[in-house]
Amino acid sequence: GFPAVLYELGEPGVPPFLPGLAQIELAGFQVRTAVPMPDATDKPMLNPTLQIIPVTWTNLVNLLTRSRGRDLASVKPGNEYILVWREPATGCVRVQAAESCDLLAIKIIIEELDPDDVARESSVPAGKIDAIMREAVWKGLVLSPPSALCREANVPGRDENYSVADVFTLQWHLTQECDLHCRHCYDRANRAAFPFERALPLLDELGSFCRSRFVRGQVSLTGGNPLLYPHFFELYQAAAERELMIAILGNAVERADVERIVAIRMPVYYQVSLEGLEPHNDRIRGAGNYRRTIAFLRMLTGMGVPNMVMLTLTRHNMDQVIPLADELEGVTDGMAFNRLALFGEGAALELPTPIEYRLFLEEYVRALESHAVLGLKDNLLNTVLERSGKELFGGCAGYGCGAAFNFVSILSDGEVHACRKFPSLIGNILTDSLENVYSSDAASRYRSGSSACAGCSLNAVCRGCPAITASLGLDPFSEKDPYCFRNPS
Numbered sequence: 001g002f003p004a005v006l007y008e009l010g011e012p013g014v015p016p017f018l019p020g021l022a023q024i025e026l027a028g029f030q031v032r033t034a035v036p037m038p039d040a041t042d043k044p045m046l047n048p049t050l051q052i053i054p055v056t057w058t059n060l061v062n063l064l065t066r067s068r069g070r071d072l073a074s075v076k077p078g079n080e081y082i083l084v085w086r087e088p089a090t091g092c093v094r095v096q097a098a099e100s101c102d103l104l105a106i107k108i109i110i111e112e113l114d115p116d117d118v119a120r121e122s123s124v125p126a127g128k129i130d131a132i133m134r135e136a137v138w139k140g141l142v143l144s145p146p147s148a149l150c151r152e153a154n155v156p157g158r159d160e161n162y163s164v165a166d167v168f169t170l171q172w173h174l175t176q177e178c179d180l181h182c183r184h185c186y187d188r189a190n191r192a193a194f195p196f197e198r199a200l201p202l203l204d205e206l207g208s209f210c211r212s213r214f215v216r217g218q219v220s221l222t223g224g225n226p227l228l229y230p231h232f233f234e235l236y237q238a239a240a241e242r243e244l245m246i247a248i249l250g251n252a253v254e255r256a257d258v259e260r261i262v263a264i265r266m267p268v269y270y271q272v273s274l275e276g277l278e279p280h281n282d283r284i285r286g287a288g289n290y291r292r293t294i295a296f297l298r299m300l301t302g303m304g305v306p307n308m309v310m311l312t313l314t315r316h317n318m319d320q321v322i323p324l325a326d327e328l329e330g331v332t333d334g335m336a337f338n339r340l341a342l343f344g345e346g347a348a349l350e351l352p353t354p355i356e357y358r359l360f361l362e363e364y365v366r367a368l369e370s371h372a373v374l375g376l377k378d379n380l381l382n383t384v385l386e387r388s389g390k391e392l393f394g395g396c397a398g399y400g401c402g403a404a405f406n407f408v409s410i411l412s413d414g415e416v417h418a419c420r421k422f423p424s425l426i427g428n429i430l431t432d433s434l435e436n437v438y439s440s441d442a443a444s445r446y447r448s449g450s451s452a453c454a455g456c457s458l459n460a461v462c463r464g465c466p467a468i469t470a471s472l473g474l475d476p477f478s479e480k481d482p483y484c485f486r487n488p489s
Contacts, residue, residue: 127242
């Protein structure tokens with residue numbers, strides 16, 4: 001071919017790097033006209049259009065898009081591998097010099113190596129290898145199977161956007177220790193702190209669980225106050241080393257603690273709670289809590305730490321949600337609410353009536369247009385959005401009720417619940433594996449949701465709130481959320 005002719009010429013006037021450049025350009029043409037991508041794969045595979053071209057000059061790729069004098073001057077003798085491939089998503093041809101991580105990902109696929117074995121031989125956490133493989137998939141060098149975290153195929157109104165999860169989360173209650181004593185706390189039981197000797201193996205289990213399902217893993221560290229867990233920073237470091245996403249659900253802490261967290265890894269978000277305007281909030285969460293929390297949010301925002309506020313909705317603070325949003329504009333990245341589940345100390349508080357709640361949801365949806373800080377969480381908001389002709393959202397956990405689907409909740413004594421808001425025991429992580437707990441019949445029942453919602457076209461983005469259903473003495477497996485005001489259709 002033409003590159004070979006250039007190699008043979010080798011005469012004055014023919015730059016010595018030109019044959020290599022011609023090889024790259026020829027590969028680009030071949031990749032552009034290659035066969036279509038496979039529709040799906042059942043295991044990770046190399047992009048079939050990928051060509052790997054060894055060259056003896058560095059920085060040749062720059063000459064494909066630019067040819068100024070300084071680019072020519074950057075071309076030096078040296079060995080390089082050039083990767084040429086067609087992106088699966090866009091069909092565009094990509095050309096780049098291979099990085100060491102690219103070559104490792106390619107080697108793992110070609111030689112069918114076990115990522116755990118590669119990690120051990122390289123003396124790095126398996127999460128590092130997972131991150132390298134994710135990057136290769138993101139670039140399009142490797143084709144990955146779709147997520148295996150999928151809703152059942154018979155869900156009415158099934159939409160791939162809301163039926164296939166790409167992240168699995170452990171909401172991990174490390175300790176019951178807390179520096180507050182909130183009046184709506186759902187669990188003040190005297191549970192022991194999570195045993196640290198089980199914590200690191202659990203992180204590895206989470207990595208394997210997610211790898212086998214082609215999803216990312218996240219730990220949402222909470223409590224109590226998670227920073228009161230004696231091994232918090234060791235665990236945070238270990239999660240970061242395993243390339244897990246990390247969120248914190250806790251209370252206001254000192255700046256030095258946040259700086260220490262950020263020095264390890266920026267959390268995906270830091271969530272704190274407020275229960276309304278200052279007088280009401282401080283009655284629920286303790287004197288001075290409102291101002292401490294607002295100051296903490298301002299500090300997080302100033303440090304560039306993503307943050308949000310969660311409010312537990314009762315009859316007595318429902319009218320404060322929009323005024324609180326007014327005060328939080330510019331202070332935090334977002335605010336959302338959960339209805340109070342009448343368990344624990346929260347059983348002494350009061351929910352709004354269904355009619356009051358429906359009117360509140362309608363007001364909330366109207367307020368979305370003028371309050372950028374407001375977020376969407378409660379599944380029943382989708383009924384209001386539907387009636388208003390607005391776009392639906394993914395519901396509480398992105399896929400309607402995500403209990404035992406794209407998250408589970410682990411308590412400090414090892415109990416695993418489908419959702420932390422109500423007793424929904426599906427196993428114990430101190431005596432069983434994450435894989436076995438998730439695959440249990442108990443977990444499957446919570447994933448299936450209530451049979452009362454089975455025929456509803458909003459099933460994929462709603463299913464109501466089983467914690468509310470259970471807290472009102474109803475069966476969450478056969479009865480619907482009593483606050484639902486939509487007829488299944």
